[in-house]
Amino acid sequence: MPSQLKRLLVLGVIIISLFLLLKHLATPVSFGQYGHYRGNSLNEIAALPVKYVGSKTCVKCHDSIVALKLEGLHSDIQCENCHGPAYLHIKTPKKDKLFRPDSREFCAKCHSFNKARPEKAVTQQDIKNHHPEKKCITCHNPHQP
Amino acid sequence: MNPQYDQLYQALTKVVGYIYPNEIELNWSILIVLYPYITGLVAGAFILASLERVFNVNALKPTYVIALLTSFAFLLVATMPLIFHLGQPFRAWEIMITPHLTSAMAIFGFVYIWYLMVVLVLEIWFDYRRDLVIWSNESKGVKKWLYKILTLGVYDISPEAVKWDEKLGYIVTVIGIPSAFLLHGYVGFIFGSIKANPWWSTVMMPIIFLFSAMVSGIALVMVIYIVINYIRKQKIDMLCLDTIAKYLFYIIIIDFTMESLDQIHRFYEAGESFEIISLLMSGKLFFTLLIMQIFIGMLIPLLALGFLQFYKPNEKLRRMIYLVTGILVLIGIFFMRWNVVIGGQLFSKSFLGFTSFKLSLIGTEGFLMASIWLVVPFLILAALLWLFPPWKKSPSEH
Incomplete structure (x- = not known):
C-alpha cells in the first residue's frame, strides 16, 4: 500500500471517529425516546406555567361584560384573544392590569x-x-x- | 397607520385573483435561488474536469485544475445561502448530529460532505501532492508551513509514488462523476418531489437540473479561463477554448431539449394546473423566463456557439464571442433557478390567483446579501489560485 494512501486512511479514521464522538456527545440524552425529538422536551414544555386562564375565570368578576359579549358577534372570541394572558391579573388584579x-x-x-x-x-x-x-x-x- | 398595515395593504394590492392567506409572502427568496445555482456550478465545473481525466479529452488539459479549484471554491460556499436563509446558523449542524433519514433535505448534509471530502478534496490533493512536497521545500514563511501541513507528512515523490497519485486520483474521479450527478440531481429531486406544486413536481426535474448544472459549470470555467489568461497576459490555448465551447454547445442542446420536453409535455397534458401555469409563464414570468432564460440564456448562446461550429472567425473575435456567450449562459441559468424557485411560489395552490415578489436591496434576503455569496467564491478561487497556482505545477501524466 502506498504511503499516501496509508496516511489518508489514518486521517479518515480519525475524522470519522471525531465525528462519531461529537455525535455521541452532542446528541441530547433523551433524543429518540419517543420519536425523532428530545423526549425530555415534553416534560419541560408541560412544566411551563399556564398563562391563559380562559373565559370561565373572567366571568367570576366581569360577569356583566361577559354577558354583553355573549349576545354579540364577538361571542365566540375568548376574552384573552384581545386582552392578552390573564395569569398575573387573577393573582394581583389591582397591580397587573390587562391590555385594553x-x-x-x-x-x-x-x-x-x-x-x-x-x-x-x-x-x-x-x-x-x-x-x-x-x-x-x-x-x-x-x-x- | 402602523407600518405593518401599510405593508399588508401594499402586499394586498399586488395580489391577483384568489390566494390563500399564507401565500401572500414568498418563503423562499433569492438565497434559495442561489443554492441550486451555486451547487450547479460546482457539479458542472467538476464534470468538465472529469471530461479531461476520465474521458481523455486532452484538449481540455489547461482547464483541468482550474475547473477543480472552481468547483471547490463554489462548494465551500454552496451551503451558506441555505444557512443564512434559515436564520439559525448554529442549528445547521444538527442535521448531521441527529439525521432524519426520511427527509431528503436532511440527507443533503451527508451528500455535501461526501462530495467535498471524498471527491473534491481528495482529487485536488492527489493532483497537487507532488507539487506540495516541492513547494514546501522551495517556499518560505507561512506558505512553507501551509504546504508542509497539506502534504500530511508524506514526502515521497518517487515515480512510483507519483504513479499511485495518478491511479488513486483517477479512481476518485470515476467515483466523482456519479457523485456530481448525485449532488445536483439531488437538488433537482428536492424540488421535483414537492407533489403539491405542479410547477415543480416532475420527474424531469433532477435531469433538467443536472444538465443545466453542466451548462452553467462549463460556461463558468470557460469565462474564468479567459479572464485568468487576460489578467496573466498569457496566450489562450484556442484548441482548449474551442473544445470547451463545443461541449457547452452539445450540453446546451441536451438541456434545451429536456426543458422543452418538460414544457411540451405540460402543454399537451394540459392538466388542471395548466391554466394557471400558462398564465404564469406569459404573465409574471414573461421577462425572467421567456426573455432572460430562454432567449438571452439559451437561444442566443445556442445560435452563437452553433455558428462557430461551422465557421471559425479569427481568434480575437472567437474569444470575445465565447466570453459573451459564457456570461449570457451564466445569466440564463441563474434565471432558470429563479423561475423554478420564485415562479413556483407566485401562483396560489387554489390555482385561482397570484401573489407577487419584489427583491429588496438590503436585509438577510436582499440583493446585497445574495451578491456577497456570489462574490465570495470568486475571492476563495483567487486565494486558491494564488496558493496553488496551476501554471506552476509540474506537468502531470494524465
Missing part, C-alpha cells in the same frame, strides 16, 4: 380588507378610508360590535 386595545390597527388585524379572508366569516372594512379620524371603539362597542 383601542387602536384602529388592533381592530384591523381581523377586520381589514383581505382577499384571502372569507367575507362571510369576518366583517371587513377599508381601514384606510372608513372614518380614518376616529377610533373604531368610538362607534363600535368591542364587546358587542
Whole structure:
C-alpha cells in the first residue's frame, strides 16, 4: 500500500471517529425516546406555567361584560384573544392590569380588507378610508360590535 | 397607520385573483435561488474536469485544475445561502448530529460532505501532492508551513509514488462523476418531489437540473479561463477554448431539449394546473423566463456557439464571442433557478390567483446579501489560485 494512501486512511479514521464522538456527545440524552425529538422536551414544555386562564375565570368578576359579549358577534372570541394572558391579573388584579386595545390597527388585524379572508366569516372594512379620524371603539362597542 | 398595515395593504394590492392567506409572502427568496445555482456550478465545473481525466479529452488539459479549484471554491460556499436563509446558523449542524433519514433535505448534509471530502478534496490533493512536497521545500514563511501541513507528512515523490497519485486520483474521479450527478440531481429531486406544486413536481426535474448544472459549470470555467489568461497576459490555448465551447454547445442542446420536453409535455397534458401555469409563464414570468432564460440564456448562446461550429472567425473575435456567450449562459441559468424557485411560489395552490415578489436591496434576503455569496467564491478561487497556482505545477501524466 502506498504511503499516501496509508496516511489518508489514518486521517479518515480519525475524522470519522471525531465525528462519531461529537455525535455521541452532542446528541441530547433523551433524543429518540419517543420519536425523532428530545423526549425530555415534553416534560419541560408541560412544566411551563399556564398563562391563559380562559373565559370561565373572567366571568367570576366581569360577569356583566361577559354577558354583553355573549349576545354579540364577538361571542365566540375568548376574552384573552384581545386582552392578552390573564395569569398575573387573577393573582394581583389591582397591580397587573390587562391590555385594553383601542387602536384602529388592533381592530384591523381581523377586520381589514383581505382577499384571502372569507367575507362571510369576518366583517371587513377599508381601514384606510372608513372614518380614518376616529377610533373604531368610538362607534363600535368591542364587546358587542 | 402602523407600518405593518401599510405593508399588508401594499402586499394586498399586488395580489391577483384568489390566494390563500399564507401565500401572500414568498418563503423562499433569492438565497434559495442561489443554492441550486451555486451547487450547479460546482457539479458542472467538476464534470468538465472529469471530461479531461476520465474521458481523455486532452484538449481540455489547461482547464483541468482550474475547473477543480472552481468547483471547490463554489462548494465551500454552496451551503451558506441555505444557512443564512434559515436564520439559525448554529442549528445547521444538527442535521448531521441527529439525521432524519426520511427527509431528503436532511440527507443533503451527508451528500455535501461526501462530495467535498471524498471527491473534491481528495482529487485536488492527489493532483497537487507532488507539487506540495516541492513547494514546501522551495517556499518560505507561512506558505512553507501551509504546504508542509497539506502534504500530511508524506514526502515521497518517487515515480512510483507519483504513479499511485495518478491511479488513486483517477479512481476518485470515476467515483466523482456519479457523485456530481448525485449532488445536483439531488437538488433537482428536492424540488421535483414537492407533489403539491405542479410547477415543480416532475420527474424531469433532477435531469433538467443536472444538465443545466453542466451548462452553467462549463460556461463558468470557460469565462474564468479567459479572464485568468487576460489578467496573466498569457496566450489562450484556442484548441482548449474551442473544445470547451463545443461541449457547452452539445450540453446546451441536451438541456434545451429536456426543458422543452418538460414544457411540451405540460402543454399537451394540459392538466388542471395548466391554466394557471400558462398564465404564469406569459404573465409574471414573461421577462425572467421567456426573455432572460430562454432567449438571452439559451437561444442566443445556442445560435452563437452553433455558428462557430461551422465557421471559425479569427481568434480575437472567437474569444470575445465565447466570453459573451459564457456570461449570457451564466445569466440564463441563474434565471432558470429563479423561475423554478420564485415562479413556483407566485401562483396560489387554489390555482385561482397570484401573489407577487419584489427583491429588496438590503436585509438577510436582499440583493446585497445574495451578491456577497456570489462574490465570495470568486475571492476563495483567487486565494486558491494564488496558493496553488496551476501554471506552476509540474506537468502531470494524465
